[in-house]
Each structure stands twice: as C-alpha cells, then as structure tokens.
Amino acid sequence: MLTWALTITGALLLIPANILPVMTVIYLGAGEPSTIVGGTLELYQNGLWGIALIVFVASVAVPVMKLVGLVILCLIVQWRLDVAPRQAMRIYRVVNAIGRWSLLDLFMISILVALVDMGAIAEVAAGAGSTAFATVVVVTMFAVRAFDPRLIWDIYEEKMAAVDSKARDEERE
Template sequence: MLTWALTITGALLLIPANVLPVMTVIYLGSGEPSTIIGGALELYHSGMWGIALIVFVASIAVPVMKLVGLIMLCLIVQWRLNVSPRQAMRVYRVVSGIGRWSLLDLFMISILVALVDMGAIAEVNAGVGSTAFATVVVVTMFAVRTFDPRLVWDAYETRVRATSAE
C-alpha cells in the first residue's frame, strides 16, 4: 500500500529532521547551528514561551501525531481491527486537517532567512534539517491523500460479515 510506504518514509525522515540543524543564526560573527528542539528550548529560556510552544507544536507534536494517526488508520484497514468506523473517520479528519500546520515552521524559517540580511552584523542560514523536515511534511501530506477512507468502512463490513456468519 502506497500509504504505508509514504508513512514509513515520513517516520524515517523525522529522525534527521529533528537531529540535524534546521538553521544557523550568526550574530556579530558568532553562532552555532540549532535543531528544532534546541531552537524551541532557546526560545523558552529567552522568555518567549508562546513562540516556543508554537514551534514545538508545529514542528514536533503535529508531525508525530500525524504519523501515529496514519499508522493507526493503516493498521485498522490492514488487520481489520475492532474499531468503530466513526472513530477511525475522526482520526482521518484530524490527520488530514493538522497536516498543513507543519508548514508554519518552514514558513517562519523562510521569512527569517529572507528578512535577516544585515551583512556582517547578523546572518541566518537554513540547515539540512529544514530540508528533511519539509520532506516529512510533504510526504505525510501525500500519505493522507493516498489513504482511501472507504477502506475503513470496507474493513468494518468484512468484520461484521465474519462475525454474523459464525
């Protein structure tokens, strides 16, 4: 199933997206690369806990929740798990709806890189982790698009028929 392949790809790419530097901020000649988690922690320790929370939710919580939801949906269909189709459809709608919010972090990095061009004073460079993160977002968006929610109902009907035939 294509959805499985895309979901597994997204899960594997989530590791470099969170381990590799997303951006490097160089201010007055000094700076170091920062990961998503490191950036959220820096924002929190700087007193910007609101922005830190947005970064954490958009960059860590949403992709993980999306991948967990996709895995649940694929398992429900493949193993014909005894789950209410209505509950599965709620999971599908949530996974489908939250996907776009992961792009918020990439949008913020893009704006920051474009706006901060102060020559020798400050410089912001996007890192390899941002490419991996963007790929996670795109791959999981494709995974949601390739999942056919009708399969949840088909699995439910098959399960009902099997129990009524016994």
C-alpha cells in the same frame, strides 16, 4: 501499501529533521546552528515561551501525532481491527487537518532567511534539518492523500455481513 511506504519514509526522515541543524543565526559574527528542539529550548530560556510552544507543536508534536495516526489507520485496515468506523474516520480527519500546520515552521524559517539579511550584522541560513523536515511534511501529506478512508467502511460492512450471516445460520438451526 503506498500509505505504509510514505509513512515509514516520513518516520525515518523525522530523525535527521530533529538531529540536523534547522537554521543558523549569526549575529555580530557569533552564532551556531540549532536543531528544532534546541531552538525551542533556546526560545523558552529567553522568555519567548509562546513562540517556543508554537515551534514545538508545529515541528515536533504535529509530525509525531500525524505519523502515529497514519500508523493506526494503516493497522486498522491491514489487520481488519474491530474499530468503530466513526472513530477511525475521526483519526483520519484529524491527521488530514493537522498536517498543514507543520508548514508553519518552514514558513517561519523562510521569512527569517528572507528578512534578516543585514550583511555583517546578522545572517540567518537554513540548514539540512529544514530540508529533511520539509520532506517529512510533504511525504506525510502524500501519505494521507494515498490512504483511502473507504477501506475503513468496507471492513465495517464485511463485519456486519458476517454478523448477519451468522445470525441467519443460527436461525436455520
């Protein structure tokens, strides 16, 4: 139940994280706030496709994949889906491993804010979107920690016990 609550919270917070400005770069008095997707497109248009790819993966793809993985895991447990436990455990391990990579984007923003303080020449300020994004990262990390992967194996054992019981009943008949 806690995993569901945290996953839904993360999904809802992903909306303001992608709509609100993540940071504002002001260079020589000119600049405007940019969102995650807007910043990624701007990097790509300026020929920085490698950095744009990293930002896109860390800020868009990873959180979405993590939330989808958490929903799949929660549905497997709640609906007792007939899924091979090894496959479900792979999903769990991937979701657990990729979660930390979302922090890469926040790390980049914090370094930019700390390093680029040139007064009237250039200024970088973190926006409300970065706070929402940081909250998404933390909430989804808690969601993964709250999920108990043993539940996957419990479902498998229950199904195997039911199959064994059915086989024994058929033998008696």
